[in-house]
Amino acid sequence: MSDEDFMRQAIQLATTQMLADQGGPFGALIVHESRVISEGWNQVTSSNDPTAHAEIVAIRGAAEALGSYALADCDLFTSCEPCPMCLGAAYWAGVRRIVFAASRQDAAKGGFSDEFLYQELPKAIEDRQIPTIQLLGTEGWAPFAAWLAKEDRIQY
Amino acid sequence: MSDEDFMRQAIQLATTQMLADQGGPFGALIVHESRVISEGWNQVTSSNDPTAHAEIVAIRGAAEALGSYALADCDLFTSCEPCPMCLGAAYWAGVRRIVFAASRQDAAKGGFSDEFLYQELPKAIEDRQIPTIQLLGTEGWAPFAAWLAKEDRIQY
Numbered sequence: 001m002s003d004e005d006f007m008r009q010a011i012q013l014a015t016t017q018m019l020a021d022q023g024g025p026f027g028a029l030i031v032h033e034s035r036v037i038s039e040g041w042n043q044v045t046s047s048n049d050p051t052a053h054a055e056i057v058a059i060r061g062a063a064e065a066l067g068s069y070a071l072a073d074c075d076l077f078t079s080c081e082p083c084p085m086c087l088g089a090a091y092w093a094g095v096r097r098i099v100f101a102a103s104r105q106d107a108a109k110g111g112f113s114d115e116f117l118y119q120e121l122p123k124a125i126e127d128r129q130i131p132t133i134q135l136l137g138t139e140g141w142a143p144f145a146a147w148l149a150k151e152d153r154i155q156y
Numbered sequence: 157m158s159d160e161d162f163m164r165q166a167i168q169l170a171t172t173q174m175l176a177d178q179g180g181p182f183g184a185l186i187v188h189e190s191r192v193i194s195e196g197w198n199q200v201t202s203s204n205d206p207t208a209h210a211e212i213v214a215i216r217g218a219a220e221a222l223g224s225y226a227l228a229d230c231d232l233f234t235s236c237e238p239c240p241m242c243l244g245a246a247y248w249a250g251v252r253r254i255v256f257a258a259s260r261q262d263a264a265k266g267g268f269s270d271e272f273l274y275q276e277l278p279k280a281i282e283d284r285q286i287p288t289i290q291l292l293g294t295e296g297w298a299p300f301a302a303w304l305a306k307e308d309r310i311q312y
Binding site: 003004008023024025027056060064068071084085086095106110118122130133140144150153156 | 159160163164167170171174175179180181182183200201203204205206207209212215216219220223224225226227235236237239240241242243244245246247248249250251252253254255256257258259262263265266267269273274276277278285286287288289290291292293295296297298299300302303304306310311312
């Protein structure tokens, strides 16, 4: 299957699952060695999980399928440009490539906050819409100190 | 309990669960009406889930506890400044307030990529480390067109 085939499958998934009242109109696939190893679609409203975006669901499924938190040699196909949450997940998973169809501006036209989040995240903490503060910063180092002292730690 | 009490609980969770080989040194709580309704800790390496950061786990748990994808009147306490994935999740969940202890620079000193991701996400797509391309952008609008035509859609 070609990149276009995988993408059409992701787009179809977005429409089909949304029409089945699963959530917003988003679909995603993880492809490993030219084979789809997981599918994801938005399930925020049906599963009451604000993190259940198509890409997150697909990434979690692929990690389970491969038995690894590192999705080496995996490509993420998604019907819409990943939001910052999902882009962050793709980086943590270490996918090889990200291929998307609709843009964050299309998502905005559909009523979703992706573009807003891209504006919001790089801002200084004190300028963000959700009030955010640092507290006990010095005590917050303790878990890292214990981590660095742990000789058998699994760095990722 | 005071903000400091909640934060010390999150920090303690980070150390305890990391020492129990759950994953990286991160802990988080969701507080609703002055009560802890969920706890989360990093489980990336123990559960083979690259999205299982402390905040994501805590947010999913709180949404389950409240039976809602919208965490209104909920505060997120986390032992370390949320990475872009987790900050995005906090915004999608609509938490009221984010309180963190260690900074993204502390996380970098501990060997984690949070600061790198904050640098990476605002970049133009073509300048990012993971190759990212748009494909079939016009066809990608179809799920949104179907969404906007769906009269009983649940916008979030």
